[in-house]
Amino acid sequence: MPPFEVPEGDPFGPHNLPYGVFSPAGSQERTVGVRLGDHVLDAGAAAHALGSPYAALLARPTLNPLLAAGRTAWSDVRRALTAWVTVPSHRETVAPFLHPLSSVTLHLPFEVADYVDFYASENHARNVGQIFRPDAADSLTPNWKHLPIGYHGRAGTVVVSGTDVVRPSGQRKAPGDAAPVFGPSVRLDIEAEVGFVVGAPSPLGRPVPLADFREHVFGLCLLNDWSARDIQAWEYVPLGPFLGKSFATSVSAWITPLDALEEARVAPPERTHPLLPYLDDSQEEPGGYDLRISVAVNGHVVSEPPFSTMYWTAAQQLAHMTVNGASLRTGDLYGSGTVSGPEPAQRGSLLELTWNGRDPLELPDGKRTFLEDGDVVTLSAWAPGPDGARVGLGEVTGRIVAG
Numbered sequence: 001m002p003p004f005e006v007p008e009g010d011p012f013g014p015h016n017l018p019y020g021v022f023s024p025a026g027s028q029e030r031t032v033g034v035r036l037g038d039h040v041l042d043a044g045a046a047a048h049a050l051g052s053p054y055a056a057l058l059a060r061p062t063l064n065p066l067l068a069a070g071r072t073a074w075s076d077v078r079r080a081l082t083a084w085v086t087v088p089s090h091r092e093t094v095a096p097f098l099h100p101l102s103s104v105t106l107h108l109p110f111e112v113a114d115y116v117d118f119y120a121s122e123n124h125a126r127n128v129g130q131i132f133r134p135d136a137a138d139s140l141t142p143n144w145k146h147l148p149i150g151y152h153g154r155a156g157t158v159v160v161s162g163t164d165v166v167r168p169s170g171q172r173k174a175p176g177d178a179a180p181v182f183g184p185s186v187r188l189d190i191e192a193e194v195g196f197v198v199g200a201p202s203p204l205g206r207p208v209p210l211a212d213f214r215e216h217v218f219g220l221c222l223l224n225d226w227s228a229r230d231i232q233a234w235e236y237v238p239l240g241p242f243l244g245k246s247f248a249t250s251v252s253a254w255i256t257p258l259d260a261l262e263e264a265r266v267a268p269p270e271r272t273h274p275l276l277p278y279l280d281d282s283q284e285e286p287g288g289y290d291l292r293i294s295v296a297v298n299g300h301v302v303s304e305p306p307f308s309t310m311y312w313t314a315a316q317q318l319a320h321m322t323v324n325g326a327s328l329r330t331g332d333l334y335g336s337g338t339v340s341g342p343e344p345a346q347r348g349s350l351l352e353l354t355w356n357g358r359d360p361l362e363l364p365d366g367k368r369t370f371l372e373d374g375d376v377v378t379l380s381a382w383a384p385g386p387d388g389a390r391v392g393l394g395e396v397t398g399r400i401v402a403g
Contacts, residue, residue, distance in 0.1 A: 003098040004091055006037035011392025013037065014086050015385050017078065018254035018394060019063055019219070021110075025103040030061035033104070035254055035394075036085050040104050042097040046084055049093050054080060063110040063255065067199035067218050068330040074199065074218060078259055106253035108160040110197060113331035115158055115249065116321055117193075117225055117241075118150040120312035122269070124340035127352045145273040148312040148320045150334075154246035158333060161253050161396045167373060167403040168247040170231035184403050185228035185244075187357070188371040191338040192295050192305050192348035192379050195223035195251055196314045198332035205325040210284050213315035214258060216328055220314075221252040222293070222379045222396045223335050229351060229370070251333070254394030261391060264290045264383035266308050278323050279316050287313030291393065293339055293381040295348065297371075300363050305339040305348040307381075373402045 006013045012035050022033040022040050033040040044059025046052075054077050057066045066077065084090050119125060122140070129139030143149065159165075167188060173180040199218035202208050208216055225245065232244025268281070268288040281287050291307035317334060338348040347353045350370055354360055357369040371377070378397040385391040 003036065003039040003095070004085060009389070010037050011382050011385075011390040013389065014082055015389050016256065016260050016391050017081055017085070018256045018260070019043075019066070019109060020254045020394070021062060021107045022099070022104040023107065024099055030107055032058045032060055032063060032066065033099075034081055035101070036098070038101045039098045040101055041081075041085065041094070042099065043081065045097045046094050047080075049097070050084065050090065052080055064331055067110060067197065068201070070200045071215050074257060075259060078257060106160060106162070108158070108251070109253060109255055111331050112155040112158045112333050113198075113329035115153040115155040115333050115335075116150050117153050117245070117335040118148050118312065118317050118337040120148055120310050120317065120337040121340045121348070122311040123309060123342055123346075124338040124348060124352065127340060127347065131351065131356045146275070147279070148317045150317070150321070150337075151240045153241075153249065155333070157246055158249045158251060161250055161394065161398070163248075163250065163398060164401045165226055165248045165250070165398045166401055168228050168231065168243065169403050170228065170243045171234055172230035173234045180234060185231055186370070187229035188400065189227045189229050189350045190295070190371070190377050191225035191227055192293055192303070193223040193225050193338060194289075194291060194307055194336045195221050196318075196334050196336070197221065197255055198328050198334075199330060200328075201330050202322060202328040204327040206322075206327075207278070207325060208318055208322040208328065209278070210281055210287075210315045210319050213287070213318055217258060217314065217318065219255040219257040220261075220289075220393075221255050222381055222393050223252075224250040224377065224379055224396050224398060225335055225338070226250065226398070227349070248398070249335070250396050250398045252394035252396050256391065256393055260385070261289060261383055263385050264391065266290045268313050269309060269311055278319055281313065281316060284315065287315045289314075289383065291381050291383050293348070293379060296378045296380070297361070297363060297368065298365055298376055299378075302361055302363075303345060303347055303353060304341075305346050306341045307336070307339050309341050310336060310339065371400050373400050375400045
């Protein structure tokens with residue numbers, strides 16, 4: 001089928017057009033690409049051929065120049081790209097710049113500046129509380145309903161989908177052990193998340209209000225926050241996650257622009273506690289997104305977490321992240337936190353799915369409590385689009401290899 005004739009129902013049709021960075025077959029040169037069905041458009045080359053003023057933003061080895069250009073440029077470029085792949089008069093010019101997806105090499109699509117990870121799912125937070133604090137009067141910590149809890153992660157270990165994940169080593173200490181031991185993690189886990197990519201920066205000392213979320217955030221992607229639970233448990237008191245998280249974070253090769261997700265916007269869950277003014281979104285446009293995530297281990301679906309259940313929105317996370325005057329940089333990435341729904345089959349981590357190892361998963365290739373070497377984890381997702389279409393999100397996959 002010709003590349004412009006995307007099959008009806010394809011989640012990567014012209015209503016989507018996510019951005020990535022690729023190298024064509026036989027080349028090591030990187031350039032911005034846009035996905036259309038099972039092809040990738042060399043956006044910079046097409047822009048040059050069509051005399052577009054945006055060629056300088058698109059003929060680059062990373063998305064960062066486009067991210068930094070701001071919302072007006074994002075909208076203009078998206079309109080232009082849509083025309084290039086849908087208007088018949090452009091086809092002869094654009095066709096030479098469409099590459100089969102199977103023939104290209106995909107890369108990390110942007111240079112990550114800072115990385116922050118949140119803890120925004122009430123279902124996940126309550127599950128974790130019940131696992132580790134079963135006798136507590138409330139499974140949530142006292143601050144949870146008042147602010148989006150987060151921590152500052154390691155930007156340098158954010159990797160693109162398809163990158164092997166080396167099993168980390170570190171200190172661990174079981175509750176009954178007299179002293180810690182060192183060695184490979186034996187409780188390696190996943191966290192199914194959504195990552196938000198910052199485009200336009202903000203100056204130091206100026207908080208970003210809720211209403212300015214879409215002025216700064218370019219788009220989103222699936223994110224797997226790999227977690228070594230045994231290393232994490234021993235190290236995280238009192239300063240939070242460190243080596244148990246910083247060894248790898250996998251993201252999709254495709255960034256879906258927020259403009260492709262208008263039909264997926266939904267109201268977040270009802271607020272049960274009054275919010276301080278900078279977080280109060282009662283008068284703002286709907287801040288949630290209806291993203292249907294699927295988690296597979298070795299090709300077997302083990303969970304389907306719904307992102308629409310997330311208590312804290314991406315706009316609230318951005319407002320909280322900057323309320324102290326911290327600046328935004330182009331390429332900042334922040335994760336939503338583990339996405340878990342109210343049902344057991346909607347939990348976004350093995351910690352929850354197996355209830356800390358008590359209830360192993362029954363997979364075709366054997367039981368699992370936590371990940372074994374050779375296991376392959378894949379996150380995929382879609383969102384409601386225009387006229388009943390689906391908007392596909394680029395998958396995230398990673399294989400565990402021995403350290």
